[in-house]
Amino acid sequence: MPAASPNGICGIISHRGTKTRRGRFAANERVFHVDIGAEKNLKSENPLARILCLGPVMYLGRISYSLYLTHAVSQRALKVLLPAPQFEAAPPWLRLSVFTLYLIALIAPAALLHHLVEEPARRGLRRLGVSRKPLQSPKATCS
Secondary structure (H helix, E strand, O other), X not given: OOOOOOOOHHHHHHOOOOEOOOOOEOOOHHHHOOOOOHHHHHOOOOHHHHHHOOHHHHHHHXXXXXXXXXXXXXXXXXXXXXXXXXXXXXXXXXXXXXXXXXXXXXXXXXXXXXXXXXXXXHHHHHHHOOXXXXXXXXXXXXX
């Protein structure tokens, strides 16, 4: 069995699991084992793996916890400020513009929280000596 490597989601998506005799997905270390190089992910024939290795998708993965923390507040504010029923009969260009505004209003607070709170807090904890086993950077996985 090859040595395990922490190559992240791109490798996991490219990995094919095995099923047991009863048709269940086998939950052992071989199912989650990934030994795929970054070059293979970028040149993968699997279109999903290639999409998940794009820069914007990787960035959304890095800010995903902040997005989880801020999305409910953003959605409530948007529901009040730009209620969806108001745009049902609007032309497609206006609906697309509102959708784009919704995406920006959901991602911007998460990005701010990630860069202004989460990253400085992580650096501060590292300076204090509080650490855990470092994970491989997502950039190293797909680029």
